[in-house]
Amino acid sequence: MCGILFYNGENVKPKDYSNDTELLLEFYEKDITRARNNTELTTSTQFNSLIPYIISRGPNYCSLRYDPSSQNFWFSSVLSLRSPFTKQCVSNERYVLQYNGELYNDCTTASLLEFENDTMYILKELSSSEHGVTDVIGKLNGEFAYTIYDKLESCVYFGRDKIGRRSLSYQLNSDDNANTSIYITSCSGKSQGSFINCDGGVIYKYAINQHTLTEVGSIKPDYMVTNMVDLEFQHMDTKIDELYELLQSSIYKRLVTIHPLHAEQNPISVLFSGGLDCSIIVSLICQELVRQNREKDITIELLNVGFESPRTNMKPSETPDRLLAIESAKIIKGNFSDIDIRLLEVDVSYQDYVKFKEHVVDLIYPKATVMDLSIAIAFYFAAGGKSNSGYNRNGIVLFSGLGADELFGGYYKFLHKSLSEIQVQLIKEINNIHDRNLSRDDKVISSHGVEVRYPFLDDDLIEFTTTSIPLNYKVNKLILRKLAFKHLNLGKICEEPKRAIQFGSKTAKIVDGKGKGTDIL
Numbered sequence: 001m002c003g004i005l006f007y008n009g010e011n012v013k014p015k016d017y018s019n020d021t022e023l024l025l026e027f028y029e030k031d032i033t034r035a036r037n038n039t040e041l042t043t044s045t046q047f048n049s050l051i052p053y054i055i056s057r058g059p060n061y062c063s064l065r066y067d068p069s070s071q072n073f074w075f076s077s078v079l080s081l082r083s084p085f086t087k088q089c090v091s092n093e094r095y096v097l098q099y100n101g102e103l104y105n106d107c108t109t110a111s112l113l114e115f116e117n118d119t120m121y122i123l124k125e126l127s128s129s130e131h132g133v134t135d136v137i138g139k140l141n142g143e144f145a146y147t148i149y150d151k152l153e154s155c156v157y158f159g160r161d162k163i164g165r166r167s168l169s170y171q172l173n174s175d176d177n178a179n180t181s182i183y184i185t186s187c188s189g190k191s192q193g194s195f196i197n198c199d200g201g202v203i204y205k206y207a208i209n210q211h212t213l214t215e216v217g218s219i220k221p222d223y224m225v226t227n228m229v230d231l232e233f234q235h236m237d238t239k240i241d242e243l244y245e246l247l248q249s250s251i252y253k254r255l256v257t258i259h260p261l262h263a264e265q266n267p268i269s270v271l272f273s274g275g276l277d278c279s280i281i282v283s284l285i286c287q288e289l290v291r292q293n294r295e296k297d298i299t300i301e302l303l304n305v306g307f308e309s310p311r312t313n314m315k316p317s318e319t320p321d322r323l324l325a326i327e328s329a330k331i332i333k334g335n336f337s338d339i340d341i342r343l344l345e346v347d348v349s350y351q352d353y354v355k356f357k358e359h360v361v362d363l364i365y366p367k368a369t370v371m372d373l374s375i376a377i378a379f380y381f382a383a384g385g386k387s388n389s390g391y392n393r394n395g396i397v398l399f400s401g402l403g404a405d406e407l408f409g410g411y412y413k414f415l416h417k418s419l420s421e422i423q424v425q426l427i428k429e430i431n432n433i434h435d436r437n438l439s440r441d442d443k444v445i446s447s448h449g450v451e452v453r454y455p456f457l458d459d460d461l462i463e464f465t466t467t468s469i470p471l472n473y474k475v476n477k478l479i480l481r482k483l484a485f486k487h488l489n490l491g492k493i494c495e496e497p498k499r500a501i502q503f504g505s506k507t508a509k510i511v512d513g514k515g516k517g518t519d520i521l
Contacts, residue, residue, distance in 0.1 A: 002088050002100040002186075003054035003062075003077035003446075004168065005047075006147045006156065008208055009181025012044040012073065014066050023066040026087070032059060042066075042073065046183070046192055051075055053187040053363075057100075059449040061087060065096075070208065072149060072156075074098060079396065079449055081258055086117045094151050095126050095133075100186060101144025101166050102453065104253040118142070133157045134203055134217045141459050145198075147184050155207045158184050162220040163457050164200025164434025167442040169366075171195045172206075172213055180211035187443045190365035197366060200434030223466050225426045229419065230470040239469055240483045243461075247483075250458035251284040258397050269395030269450075271382055272302035272343070273504050274324035276477065276484060276496050277401030277410070279332060281455055283488040285399065286336040295338045301395050302329055305346040305382040307353060309506045316347035321504030328493050335489050344387040353510060356380065361521060363447055367440045371517030374502035374510070376444045383445040383452075396450050402437060403456030406430050407465045409474040410498045419471050426474070430466065433457075 014023050025041070027034065036055050039048050041064055055062055058077025065074040076088035076098050089098045103118040125136045126148070133148050137157075143165035147158040160168050171183045171194055188195040198204065201220020206213045230236070255268070268285060272278045282300065289295045304325040306316030316322065322345065329343045360377045361368070367376075385393020405411050406429035409422055417425065429436075445452045455461075473479040477498075484490040502508035508517070 002079065002098070003057035004098045004100050004145060004147060004184065004186045005050050005054045005075040006098060006149075006158070006184040007044070007047055007073040007181065008071055008156065008206070009173070010071060010179045012042055012047060012071070012181075014042055014064070015040045017066070020068050022068070023064070025064040027062045029060050032062060047073065047075075049192065050183070050185055050188065053189060053447070054185070056449060057186060057446045060085075063087060063089070065089060070149070070151070070154065072096075074147075079451060081397065081451065082117050084117065086119050088119065090119055090123055092123060092127055095123065096149040096151070097123050097126070098147045099144060100146070101142055101161065102254070102257055102451075103140060103142035103144065104257070104458075105139070105141045118144075122146075137203055138217070138219050140219075143453065145186065153207075154209050155205055156182075156184070157203060157205050157216075158198070159203045160198050160200050160434065162201040162459065163462070164198075164438045165442070165454055165457060167439045167446075168198045169195040169439075170198060170204070182206050182213070187363060187447070188365060189362045191362070195366060197435060197439045200438070223427065223430045223462070225423050225430075225466050226468070226471065227420070227423050228470050229472045231472060233473075235470070236473065236479070236482065239473060240479060240486055242464065243469070243479060244483055244487050246458070246461045246464055247280070247284055247455065248288070250455040250461050251281070251288050253458070254399070254453045254455055255285065255288055267299040267301050267393075267395035269301040269303055269385065269393055269398045271379065271398055271400045271452075272304050272325055272329075273321045273499070273501060274304065274326070274328035274493075274496075275401075275499065275504075276480060276490075276493060277404035277456070279328050279490055279493045280404075280480065280484055280488060281399050281401050282332055282341070283335065283484075283490060284455070286332070286339050286341075287488075289339060290336070295336065299340040299342060299394075301385070301393055302341065302343045303346060303382045303385050303393060303398070304343060305348060305378050305505050307348045307378070307506045307510060308350045309510050310350050311509060311511055312506070314506055317345070319504065319506045320499060321501070324496065324504070331491050331493060342391065344385055344391065344393060345389065346381055346384070346386060347388045348381045350510070352381075353377065353507075360444060363443045364440045368521050369517060370515060370519045370521060371502065372440055373521060374507040374517070375500075376440055378501045378505045378507050379441055380444040380447070383448045383450060398445060398450055398452045400441075400452050400454050401456060402441065402454050403433070404477065404480060405498065406433050407456060407462065407474075408477040408480050410477045412498060412500075415476070419475075422474065423471055430462065
């Protein structure tokens with residue numbers, strides 16, 4: 001996982017640098033604080049102000065690269081998850097690549113593993129492709145964002161994966177002297193203004209000499225949801241088994257691509273409310289560890305957050321998600337007694353809520369509703385993983401159950417709707433998840449120097465779910481509940497109703513009960 005910042009424009013130079021040759025400044029792990037505190041790496045106040053957002057995403061390495069011939073700046077940070085350690089950005093004779101994410105292209109075959117690192121794999125594909133950047137991006141399967149500078153064409157391509165699981169935004173500027181510049185960044189904060197989140201799957205191209213920004217392609221399918229029904233449930237068992245195999249595959253891909261998994265005692269963290277979706281994720285991880293004979297080597301950290309609410313006088317330990325998490329963790333521990341499963345109870349005082357509120361509002365920009373804040377601040381503290389027991393999160397890869405409600409009709413608003421209405425709503429949910437959820441969530445979670453992965457949003461699983469599962473199997477997540485009972489022995493967790501994190505953790509209307517979630521902050 002990495003942080004990306006790219007800039008092209010006139011009148012910006014590295015601080016105290018007058019040469020006409022390329023510049024590379026590198027900061028390794030022990031020097032990261034020095035880079036964070038150096039607020040004058042360039043002559044641009046805006047560029048310098050964006051650097052701390054990028055550094056927070058990659059605690060192992062960062063670099064500033066400047067090319068005077070193109071007037072390009074690259075600032076990159078690295079959270080190293082695979083061996084060998086690969087710096088960012090990387091280049092060959094034609095391309096300069098910044099890459100943030102994980103690829104799952106044939107992840108068990110030599111075609112990817114011989115390079116062992118996604119960034120170098122993409123760079124090689126760019127070198128050998130006859131059809132250029134858009135062809136290479138179209139073949140990638142995973143969770144990623146990127147910038148690719150083409151030296152020959154003097155342009156930069158950038159974008160997000162087809163679902164939009166990694167954040168990326170841009171800002172195109174023109175001043176009174178007709179000077180044009182572009183910023184592309186993983187996270188911008190709100191102070192710089194007018195940044196736009198990239199749409200999931202869109203391939204953007206900025207032509208530097210022409211100062212034009214165009215959309216040159218899209219890798220995102222226009223997801224539709226089948227209207228097929230099976231009122232007699234004749235195929236339920238078969239579909240459950242097929243879905244289970246795809247979930248197993250999704251979990252496997254997201255586990256074996258964590259290099260530290262091959263080291264002793266490296267924890268795996270899961271954002272854990274105690275509900276159905278995250279309990280399925282935890283149980284599937286446990287099953288995979290058993291298959292790999294690693295059940296005694298790996299700790300699983302269940303990150304559960306609760307907030308002190310002055311409006312209701314409720315303590316964090318009394319929140320619905322905390323009480324449910326305790327009960328659900330007992331069930332899962334009972335199923336996997338050989339695995340060290342730890343429930344991390346993250347208690348957030350109202351004082352800390354107030355202290356960090358503006359920071360979270362800043363991170364999620366341009367999202368800016370009351371609901372965005374109430375969801376984001378819960379993820380922010382959960383990902384931080386500061387437990388009241390004194391044992392804090394050690395895992396650097398977090399698993400999330402996001403996507404289950406969008407694919408299987410889990411939201412409260414689906415209740416009491418007809419099947420045709422559910423179909424329309426499901427189409428909206430999965431096609432808009434890049435904007436509604438993923439940009440916001442990635443920005444706050446990754447600000448802790450960790451990476452989040454989404455097993456329910458696996459490309460193959462989405463394809464199967466939207467095209468091959470009868471619509472009536474998705475009413476109140478029926479097929480997921482039956483899968484959890486048949487294959488995962490989750491008992492009463494299978495019957496748990498959906499509860500949004502802002503209500504379960506008590507961040508919603510934390511001070512007063514007025515207003516709506518869609519109100520602008």
